[in-house]
Amino acid sequence: MPADTAHTPDREKTEGEQELARLFSLQKQAYLAAPYPTYSERIDRLDLLIRLTETNEDKFIEAISADFGNRSSFETVVAEIVVTVSGAKHARKHLKHWMRPRGVATPVHMLPAKSRIEPQPLGVVGIISPWNYPLQLALAPAAAALAAGNRVLIKPSELTPRLSEVLQQAIASQFDETVCAVVTGGVGTGQAFTETPFDHFLFTGSTAVGARVAQAAAKNLTPVTLELGGKSPAIIDDSADIGDAAKSIAYGKMLNAGQTCVAPDYVLTPHAKLDATVEAIAGAARKLYPAIDTTDDYTSIISDRHFARLKSMIEKVRDQGVKIVEVGSSNALHPQRKLPLTIMIDPPVDSDVMKEEIFGPILPILPADTTDAAVQHVNAGDRPLALYWYGKDDNARDYILQNTVSGGVTVNDALWHVAQENLPFGGVGKSGIGSYHGEAGFTTFSHMKPVFYQSRFANGSIMHPPYTDKTSKILSFVRKII
Template identity: 75%
Template sequence: MPADTAHVENPNQTDGERELERLFALQKNAYKSAPYPSYEERIANLDRLIRLTEANEENFIDAISKDFGNRARHETIIAEIVVTVSGVKHAKGNLKKWVRPRKVSTPLHMLPAKSRIEPQPLGVIGIISPWNYPLQLALAPTAAALAAGNRVLIKPSELTPHLSEALKNAVSSEFDEAVCAVVTGGVETGQAFTETPFDHLLFTGSTPVGIRVAQAAAKNLTPVTLELGGKSPAIIDKSADIEKAARSIAHGKMMNAGQTCVAPDYVLTPRDQRDKIVSAISESARTMFPEIDTTQDYTSIISDRHFDRLISLVEDAKKNGTEVVEVGSSNALNPQRKLPLTMVIDPPKDSAVMQEEIFGPVLPIISITDENEALDFVNERDRPLALYWYGDDNEARDRVLQKTVSGGVTVNDTLWHVAQENLPFGGVGKSGIGAYHGAAGFETFSHMKPVFYQSKFANASLLHPPYTEKADKILSFVRKIL
């Protein structure tokens, strides 16, 4: 190899960056050699995902709990294990239909030609998964990418080192690294990952970081799917069952201690119902978690930095004279980093708690006069990843759905739209770009290639130059039948 084209190792590279470079080159070459895995190969890869998830369930549960300080076991089983396996099985059950070429109609004047859309693997997919649901948000998009026939590199968060190592070992035990592999490392590895010329890059995380990821990917014109966040509202209509709404909101906000991208970020409630909803949410929280410091059912905040940020939001509200209602013991604040559900009542619009995505068990309760005020409140902000509406008035519900734009919606509950594999999951505007889950995920990680099959009986050359009177007659006929 000539000296000017030989690979020269960069002494400033981290181990993670070198491993990323090696694995990307390996997978890219493997894709070139075998660009279209068979249906049977894809099914086998999905089976490997199911097998590694189920076989390592206890390891994953323990690793995630260590990373958090405490992660409720049932939350990990529900949100990480069950949701992941369910999604992979959904892909298996539908793959035969998804991989088929899709027939589309051909215009009358072009018959008897045929037109098809033929799904084609893109190549090597990069997945940057976050710390809050570190297993599910790594493996769910991996399932979609493998179903579409791609090769996959996963970069987990550096905030979950135990899970990252467990995931790396589990994946390497089931997959050839030319098909699927995990790259671990810190910020430098993460930055290098975003700058790698993947055929598609999926990032799940905060909006500010998502912007930087998109900018880095743009240098290679790498297409991106960004699953971000924002301030997702819960709107309580005057027709709502307050007790049911309160329990749902409390659960949605306290699951994973609010560290969920689709957790309700704030509540809009009729002014005359405000005190009742605060009381009902408090009671629901106490019923689910009587003492957060003595139960393993309540999850810790992931790190000291995130914990301090949440405390500062509450202290800022108190300092400004805003009413704050803390539900439960604060004995577990340190060293367990367990933060009780904390409601902030009617904070100013320009307060920190109303400007930042909260991502924790701090819940502003906002009094509104009527539906129009609720709509204005939502629409003057960036478009959220999720919206929740509670009530029995179907006309009011439909007005809110038509006059707001959000990534997804659950009516009369929280979170559950994300678990439906037949619904695409994604944001809009500042809450994200693109979507996956189910068929949407398969299409995200495929090139939906349009193919036109010309008929052997066609005589398109009649429309080639030099143009004759016959061409004029053909054009006149075509324009009449259009």
């Protein structure tokens, strides 16, 4: 290895950290100089974000597909471009309402004083975005942070270098770097990013890395929003139409080749309908991707390492004698890392596919004969980021909703709760901390500051020392009316 090549990672790490420090300092100074952007300034910033997303659409599509090896332009448009622009436009539409001070009731014994909650920008927000939806998961939280009046620094994943470069250039072409900028680099830069004293930090990624991010942020007492993952179940009730459920689950699992934090991770179905469920999901997958090995509609696995991890999961379960149904060639096209949908029928609970978040097109299907059995299975693990329920029995549906805890739920479909800007998106427990999207995002990136306006007619001094019998009588009266 040439000497200059050997030292490249250290040089890149140093440059990344220096650029991070420079940009953070600039943004912090800019925030202190102008801590409360006006409504018009915030609207202008949202417009810039919308413009850069739409005008660079072709570049984003090309870069993301190149980073993956292949990804359908339609998937990128739907899951990245449309979702990002929709979220920013939603914030633009509702921003004036979100920014308003909110009057709250003041206790009668404190009248005629007034109480209000006044949203205030936090300062500089740091965002670490993942590789699986590298545009949406960078710009959607950025839109929320900008709407709340903050400055934003984004650190994209090193696994999507082409998208990172295009995104950095696109943001630099529209935004002053004191308002919004991108920092690129490897693991060292990422570590430095988590240790930077941001005023709020949002990380999207795995639970294991999220724990390390939280620990690093805690050194600065930086508040965090962690969008993680986990094993999101799809529960097919005995009252469900198996065909309809199968179409939804197959689509939810195979979008982006299962590399989606809210993808169905496994399926619970009545034992008597196990075979029918397997056949229906396999059939639905074949209709979605008739030429799964070669079609440009189907996404590649992001890297050789991730591809090898998924193949290892499959082979370990195969060696245990578990029945496997593959939709597509078992000899997946390795140069493009196309992995067929791999259905596993009732794998052991101690297998990797049942202990780890899969994050790929592998779908275990397990029997659960009753609603109680499904609840017990879900509650035996960590709280998932998403839960999907299929059926027509409202009582069974409500029992699931009331007796399981998950970040979000879609009933009789998959994924779609995430696309609703009026619903907060986030996890619970090991699937995440905090939420954003819509007004929830504005609130996350704001300090909802409580302000008490004392009346000029107030006489609070009557409760000051020295305390007398008169003080006791006043206190007794107050205690009766509160």
